[in-house]
Amino acid sequence: xxxxxxxxGKLFLIANGxxxxxxxxxxxxxxxxxxxxxxxxIDLLLGFGFLTLFLITGVLYNYPPxxxxxxxxxxxxxxxxxxxxxxxxxxxxxxxxxxxxxxxxAYGFGTAxxxxxxxxxDIQGDSRTGKITFGGRYGIRDTxxxxxxxxxxxxxxxxxxxxxxxxxxxxxxxxxFAVAAARGKLPDSLRATKF
Numbered sequence: 001x002x003x004x005x006x007x008x009g010k011l012f013l014i015a016n017g018x019x020x021x022x023x024x025x026x027x028x029x030x031x032x033x034x035x036x037x038x039x040x041x042i043d044l045l046l047g048f049g050f051l052t053l054f055l056i057t058g059v060l061y062n063y064p065p066x067x068x069x070x071x072x073x074x075x076x077x078x079x080x081x082x083x084x085x086x087x088x089x090x091x092x093x094x095x096x097x098x099x100x101x102x103x104x105x106a107y108g109f110g111t112a113x114x115x116x117x118x119x120x121x122d123i124q125g126d127s128r129t130g131k132i133t134f135g136g137r138y139g140i141r142d143t144x145x146x147x148x149x150x151x152x153x154x155x156x157x158x159x160x161x162x163x164x165x166x167x168x169x170x171x172x173x174x175x176x177f178a179v180a181a182a183r184g185k186l187p188d189s190l191r192a193t194k195f
Contacts, residue, residue: 141184
């Protein structure tokens with residue numbers, strides 16, 4: 001994403017050449033190897049969970065032929081599912097049973113809401129490089145509406161699964177997501193996401 005990040009004015013270390021591509025790949029490779037190795041050393045199931053997360057959110061999300069980060073629905077799905085998998089691995093690591101915890105769904109919805117609202121600021125730079133994110137495909141207003149829908153699903157799911165650590169903040173920002181959806185303006189979407 002170097003070119004897209006440069007056009008969108010973010011993640012400047014790699015986009016502006018302050019960190020060269022080879023060094024970035026080396027660092028990413030070392031970190032991935034250490035994390036995967038440690039995960040497999042701790043627990044076989046945890047290792048396969050991290051390997052799955054790495055393949056989906058690392059390889060399939062970022063590289064051809066899939067490049068899911070450049071597509072609206074796959075990009076959204078990978079972000080939401082990636083967070084659910086992270087929660088699940090934390091659940092298992094913390095001594096939870098092997099069944100997939102229902103609370104993970106709430107975190108997936110919350111991540112989807114934030115992901116939706118982070119795509120509109122980059123519409124112009126993304127479109128110049130052929131990247132079509134959720135915001136690029138559906139525009140600011142419709143993206144804000146979808147962000148509201150999944151944020152509401154996050155709050156409801158967190159309440160139903162008794163995940164109060166997520167319910168309280170997700171319910172507190174729900175009015176901001178509603179304002180963003182009603183107005184369809186970028187500053188409102190960014191405010192909701194920041195809070």
